[in-house]
Amino acid sequence: MRKIKYKKGRKVQPSFFDYTGVHKQIKTELQLFVYDTHDLTECEELNVHEIGANVDLNKVNWLNVHGLNNIEVIKSVGDYLKVDNFMLGDILNTAKRTKLDEYHDVLFFNIKSLLPVENSDNINVEQISFLLKNGILVSFQEKRSDFFTHIRERIRTHSGIVREKKADYLLYLLLDAVMENFYITIENEEDRVEELINISKTSTSPEILVQIEKHRDNFNFLKRSIIPLRDSLYSIKSMKDDNVFNSIELENYSFFDRLHQKCLELLEQIEYDSASLDSASNFYFSTQNHKLNEVMKTLTVVSVFFMPLTFIVGVYGMNFDNMPELHWKYGYFIILGFMLLLLLGMIYYFKKKKWY
Structure with a gap:
């Protein structure tokens, strides 16, 4: 698409002619x-x-x-x-x-x-x-x-x-x-x-x-x-x-x-x-918005999955002296099993609600 361009200094006179097109090599x-x-x-x-x-x-x-x-x-x-x-x-x-x-x-x-x-x-x-x-x-x-x-x-x-x-x-x-x-x-x-x-x-x-x-x-x-x-x-x-x-x-x-x-x-x-x-x-x-929403939805679901797990890890990471669970022989495996069951339960619930 050609645009109109102003040529600075050009004298526009009635007797002045100038072909402004691009086909300057075409014989008349x-x-x-x-x-x-x-x-x-x-x-x-x-x-x-x-x-x-x-x-x-x-x-x-x-x-x-x-x-x-x-x-x-x-x-x-x-x-x-x-x-x-x-x-x-x-x-x-x-x-x-x-x-x-x-x-x-x-x-x-x-x-x-x-x-x-x-x-x-x-x-x-x-x-x-x-x-x-x-x-x-x-x-x-x-x-x-x-x-x-x-x-x-x-x-x-x-x-x-x-x-x-x-x-x-x-x-x-x-x-x-x-x-x-x-x-x-x-x-x-x-x-x-x-x-x-x-x-x-x-x-x-x-x-x-x-x-x-x-x-x-x-x-x-x-x-x-x-x-x-x-x-x-x-x-x-x-x-x-x-x-x-x-x-x-x-x-x-x-x-x-x-x-x-x-x-x-x-x-x-x-x-x-x-x-x-x-x-x-x-x-x-x-x-584009739908694709972005799907990505955000996936990230949100993943974040929600790990929120309670992060809370549990945070609680047992405080290192207070008066925490009886720290002295359980199988406490580590019990907490891991509980966290796994909690994660599977959330996945089942989300899937049932069709949130992903």
Whole structure:
């Protein structure tokens, strides 16, 4: 989980851009889809200076940018769309929270894509940003991934209604694809939590508590990622009647409403899973307390067994002159036999009372 870190002395200026992500060795590449119901043009490894010549404003244009390390390419894409610098800064600053904004007919949307790291309890985070303007949708990914592979295939094969819709519907599909990663991540966390609950029933190792707290942090991070997304989608949903977002057609607001409902479902599931973690934590401490109680019970029983024996030994250890038993020939063996009978009687009584 990455935290927001303040860099002392850094000058935050409108013209200053800095990619803050971890994928600094990824080459920046452009991929362009231009399509409508009848035609499709696909351009791989597009040069940034060729965007204007290949874009057709009478069709839907999807420009996918892989890699954010080349600042000049990002600035050139922003200049082509006439995007304000603060939006480009938010694209490059991966520590920013999810947000939705529309300024000068440009709709900006960024979202965190979360996926579990294989054979690890960590979560991989990637920021994906979108710019929508005049039938042109630009998606910015920190690296190549297969999030949108099925959408590309639907466009190529003319499956569904994607080729019949505008760029705002394509934005919905891309957001929906990213949100599917939340389900994958939550499902993986649930499997790990279930394993922890089962292990906690048979083991009292402190490592279990460490793992429980790790997954609790993961669920909190998931919640922190989904809540601003929920709020952004609610803004679209609530402003439908006012038609505030010019880039979204009125008939397509219902699709974003579905995404908002998915966010609510995800948050409810996270709340349920967090409660399960609390149950696992409580069970762990209950098991620890039970084990401690059993130990204390055993020690108490042993102590009670030896209390009368210790008393007898103390009495005959006072060494007074006027103690007739000290002169008995078999006094030593009589006292030992009495102590043994007393011990066996106490053991029988405790066992009958089921105190151990």
